[in-house]
Amino acid sequence: MTNQVALDHSLQDKASNILAGTNLNQPGALSIGNLRTVTDAHVNRQQSQGLDLPGNYSASNALTQAFLGLQNIKDMNNRPVLQTCTPTSIIQSLMDMVVQGLSPAKNQCYFIAYGNELQMQRSYFGTVAALLRLDNIVSVEAQDIHEGDQVSTMIDDNGHLVLDTKSTHIDWTNQDKKLIGAYAIITTKDGINHLTIMTEKQIKVSWSQAKTHNVQNKFGSEMAKRTVLNRAAKMYVNTSDDSDLLTGAINATTSNEYDDEAPRDVTPEGETSTKSLLDGFQKAKKSDGEESNKEEPVKESEHDDGEADGQTELFQNGTITPKTAEADAE
Numbered sequence: 001m002t003n004q005v006a007l008d009h010s011l012q013d014k015a016s017n018i019l020a021g022t023n024l025n026q027p028g029a030l031s032i033g034n035l036r037t038v039t040d041a042h043v044n045r046q047q048s049q050g051l052d053l054p055g056n057y058s059a060s061n062a063l064t065q066a067f068l069g070l071q072n073i074k075d076m077n078n079r080p081v082l083q084t085c086t087p088t089s090i091i092q093s094l095m096d097m098v099v100q101g102l103s104p105a106k107n108q109c110y111f112i113a114y115g116n117e118l119q120m121q122r123s124y125f126g127t128v129a130a131l132l133r134l135d136n137i138v139s140v141e142a143q144d145i146h147e148g149d150q151v152s153t154m155i156d157d158n159g160h161l162v163l164d165t166k167s168t169h170i171d172w173t174n175q176d177k178k179l180i181g182a183y184a185i186i187t188t189k190d191g192i193n194h195l196t197i198m199t200e201k202q203i204k205v206s207w208s209q210a211k212t213h214n215v216q217n218k219f220g221s222e223m224a225k226r227t228v229l230n231r232a233a234k235m236y237v238n239t240s241d242d243s244d245l246l247t248g249a250i251n252a253t254t255s256n257e258y259d260d261e262a263p264r265d266v267t268p269e270g271e272t273s274t275k276s277l278l279d280g281f282q283k284a285k286k287s288d289g290e291e292s293n294k295e296e297p298v299k300e301s302e303h304d305d306g307e308a309d310g311q312t313e314l315f316q317n318g319t320i321t322p323k324t325a326e327a328d329a330e
Helices: 009-019 032-048 059-070 087-099 124-131 200-208 214-218 220-238 244-255 273-291
Strands: 109-114 117-122 137-146 153-155 161-163 179-188 193-199
Touching: 009 032, 032 059, 032 087, 059 087, 059 109, 087 117, 087 244, 117 124, 117 244, 124 137, 124 220, 124 244, 137 220, 161 193, 179 200, 179 220, 193 200, 193 220, 200 220, 220 244
Parallel strands: none
Antiparallel strands: 109 117, 137 179, 153 161, 179 193
């Protein structure tokens, strides 16, 4: 661990008192101040139990940016999401952001309400940032392909599909032409460049399963890059030796966008978000009382568990991207 922190018992007590008798599945059950306290306590608990965040990442600053943005986000009926979304989904989406080390200020993520559930989704840059947190990945690149571009592949001596760079030529003047595909290259610590390439048809099949389609239609090139990158990353995420918390958050955020995949909690298998939040704080409070006369610290036994102009306009009812910043299109 590089940034493990001590459990803040005072913060845990405040959160436990807030949660006492609260129905976290009731929209608007918590005020923004109470939501922040509970979220801070949940992050503190996870860090005390092993959540390792990037050294240059401030969870507190990211949460401040997120909460500032959430106050201005409306659902499809133009109602504030802080009033219409469940506290469970709000806290879960914020935890997804923190676990992946994402920042709203860097246009790496945004929030969208689906019914009374708030979900966090990554931008293209957010997907790159999340993947670079996996220990075995050292470089991530993606490129959209348009009519007129020349992309060639070959099989190397190890049987890997690789880009034939000598015969590949991407002309920037073709960017206004029809999108015909995209490719992603993930470079691992062993120096191997792993190529994934998708045709336009394959990309559109993936888009057809998405909950929303406006962003694909308006920002096709950037969405194509992110789509092929998500496909390329699947094997590395699911075979990674990194923590289940991180890989689970990456998978859950990816599945948030699709109708055929239910969003997954960033919690151990078998626990629900609501149960882990309530039980975690209650057990912490009980443990504090039992251990108050002992010198050794309390040990917790349970584990809670390329840019495209106009994104700000596109997601004005569902993004935490500051309107003064130029955003990327997922």
